[in-house]
Amino acid sequence: MSAVARRGGDLVVETLAALGATTVFGEPGQHALGLFDALSRSSLQYAGFRTELDAAFAADGFARVTGRPAPLMLSTGPGALQSLAALQEAAAASVPIVVVASQIPSAGLGARRRGFLHELRDQRALVAQVVKHAVQVQSQSQISSALQEAWEVALSAPHGPVWVEVPQDVLLATTTLPRVEPVPPSPRVLAPRPELVAEAVRLLDGADRPAIIAGGGVVRSGAEAALLELAERLRAPVVTTFGAKGAFPWGHPLSLQSWLEDWHTTECLQDADVLLVVGSGLGELSSNYHSLRPRGRVIQIEADLGKLESNHAALGVHADAQLTLEALAGAVAAHEVDGVAEKRVAEVLALVADRLAGQDLGLEQQVLDAVRAALPDDAPSFWDMTILAYWAWSAWDARTSGSMQSAQGAGGLGYGFPAALGAAVSRAGSGPVLAVSGDGGAMYGVADLATARQLGLDVTWLIVDDGGYGILREYMTGAFGAAYATELARPDFVALAEAFDVPARRTTPQTLQQDLAEALATPGPTVVVLPALLRMFAPTHPGSGA
Structure with a gap:
């Protein structure tokens, strides 16, 4: 032959x-x-x-x-x-x-x-x-x-x-070319210019109230350790953007967490005499919808040249986040540990908690807490554009860097489930992956329940069923007094999953933690459906009335 x-x-x-x-x-x-x-x-x-x-x-x-x-x-x-x-x-x-x-x-x-x-x-x-x-x-x-x-x-x-x-x-066409031999790839190394590092060190050494915004570039470059070292040397509060969840320890005394859509956080960042922005372009979601107006100097470390100083004048450092943060951490003087920054962080987080407590949002917090409690700390989660994901952007404690991912880059529907399947392909035998969708976004991915079953992928899909495009319903009602084109006919998601031979169950806010934990512990794909009408917290940026 x-x-x-x-x-x-x-x-x-x-x-x-x-x-x-x-x-x-x-x-x-x-x-x-x-x-x-x-x-x-x-x-x-x-x-x-x-x-x-x-x-x-x-x-x-x-x-x-x-x-x-x-x-x-x-x-x-x-x-x-x-x-x-x-x-x-x-x-x-x-x-x-x-x-x-x-x-x-x-x-x-x-x-x-x-x-x-x-x-x-x-x-x-x-x-x-x-x-x-x-x-x-x-x-x-x-x-x-x-x-x-x-x-x-x-x-x-x-x-x-x-x-x-x-x-x-x-x-x-047939080929006479020889078999391809391995050649290690050589990606470009984007090191910071030394004179810019020196100037950044000078500014940070002279700062009385430094603060840091850590973006997704920190996670992509593996700069978490350097970020922690620099923040502790500067005694600088750190807020992580929605694309950088887990890049800084959530419970650290200097952690402002991710409450970027809160005016108390925005005001704290604006009050910094030197604001260090690393791995973020300070776009719409990272700047409280462009309401952020820094009053001090800004240093921006960004690998994407097009994003450098695109929203705020800064000392722009076009470089890899890890290389630059390591250079800064090794050069800045250690600031005195006086507890001032930690006190400011605690005050801001208390103000955020008080604001939420006055908005009757117990159901939403209960649901998010149940998901967090059910999911193993090292398990990745992938979130679609849905109200629970909007909550998670601000409130989710991602206990390992990069373990929470969402479609907040471009904001398209249908991301959560197939992205989770892709992650599961890389993690065969290493534990479950969680996908979170609303019923509207879920309809984009139902065909790949067949893929999940065929490949035996260990993904649990939580579908929050509120009968339509919930976040658009809120936006339209808020802007125009009523919603249109947001209400959706949808299938019985439990029966639909079972038709693909995927185990599924319907849950309630009270039983969600147990049901989700059991599904996550079940090998292969599973579906959990939560019928619930969730609300967003009220925004707090200038003009919001909050």
């Missing part, structure tokens, strides 16, 4: 393995079959999803948990386009995904329009508006170099999704 011919698709798969990939996410399609044929003969694990959107969200979840690029294989046209909402989230949240997409045959590329199935006018140019880097391969000899470059770009700060597309004929 003759040996199977190696083709262009084999060069793709061999290169991914040589770069260190272990798992590939995707959804097959006509032009991409050469990729999947080669994948079938490789040692790479394949996690196939029912839609390209969910496959891309799953790749995102895998990359966030592992810190490694997640390969994603897609087909041309509709397949490529369906991934874009998830890739927008990955770009906004700096998540490394390496997309390998097919293209129509080379004969139809360029100005010629030959009417191939799935044909787009310029697929690469369209996708380039979303991802960090996009290239089109023209020949087999370009495949390995293009993928090596893509892998390194995805891993260079700021991390992000990249796109490599290969025409169908290039994937299918």
